[in-house]
Amino acid sequence: MSLPEKAVLPEGLALTYCEGRLVLAGDEKRYGKPLSVDFVAGKAAHRRQFGGGRGQLVAKACGLAKGVTPSVVDATAGLGRDAFVLAALGAHVLLVERVGAIAALLEDGLLRAAKAHDIADIIARMTLRHGDAAQSLEALVADAAFDPQVVHLDPMFPHREKSALVKKEMRLFRELAGDDDDAPRLLEAALEVATHRVVVKRPRKAPPIAGPAPQHVLEGKTSRYDLYVKQSLHR
Numbered sequence: 001m002s003l004p005e006k007a008v009l010p011e012g013l014a015l016t017y018c019e020g021r022l023v024l025a026g027d028e029k030r031y032g033k034p035l036s037v038d039f040v041a042g043k044a045a046h047r048r049q050f051g052g053g054r055g056q057l058v059a060k061a062c063g064l065a066k067g068v069t070p071s072v073v074d075a076t077a078g079l080g081r082d083a084f085v086l087a088a089l090g091a092h093v094l095l096v097e098r099v100g101a102i103a104a105l106l107e108d109g110l111l112r113a114a115k116a117h118d119i120a121d122i123i124a125r126m127t128l129r130h131g132d133a134a135q136s137l138e139a140l141v142a143d144a145a146f147d148p149q150v151v152h153l154d155p156m157f158p159h160r161e162k163s164a165l166v167k168k169e170m171r172l173f174r175e176l177a178g179d180d181d182d183a184p185r186l187l188e189a190a191l192e193v194a195t196h197r198v199v200v201k202r203p204r205k206a207p208p209i210a211g212p213a214p215q216h217v218l219e220g221k222t223s224r225y226d227l228y229v230k231q232s233l234h235r
């Protein structure tokens with residue numbers, strides 16, 4: 001991926017290299033520390049070691065069970081955290097990210113992590129494509145020659161004024177991506193592509209995405225997964 005063509009940034013934000021990694025940096029008072037993708041250390045390493053394995057909500061939602069490890073398209077990849085969890089549990093994952101700057105951070109994080117011997121096998125199960133899943137998910141999946149058994153969606157929930165004090169990292173995402181106003185089209189595209197199920201992460205009390213009703217719901221403390229099942233994932 002070529003950074004200049006991918007990363008059209010708002011004024012005050014810049015992609016730059018710092019200490020051997022690509023970072024997205026801006027005013028720290030507004031956006032916090034420079035943003036980068038790190039699959040080797042920090043939160044990703046902790047979650048890989050102590051996150052709860054296949055008992056985690058995202059793993060259950062995506063159908064990972066004893067003897068069942070489906071291939072997953074993470075069509076709203078973000079910083080790749082859920083995708084890394086799924087890949088660490090053995091799933092092959094296609095990451096699709098529409099924001100050029102975030103896709104660039106993901107690519108850099110994957111390239112660096114592939115050199116780390118203890119997780120190189122995990123990274124080998126992760127494939128990245130830059131593109132808009134709501135508009136071209138089928139083409140992106142075909143380009144990656146990927147088997148889309150499960151499609152995972154985590155669309156940006158519409159911003160509310162009373163929750164203006166969102167985390168700085170989320171503020172940065174909103175600056176780049178805005179809200180996912182096309183979430184119904186994203187769900188429609190996912191349902192067209194997934195062979196077995198679509199799973200949608202939502203804030204726990206938020207309404208489902210407009211469209212067909214989910215058949216199942218998995219609830220956590222702050223979020224939930226709406227499940228749209230087309231056929232069973234067999235052992």
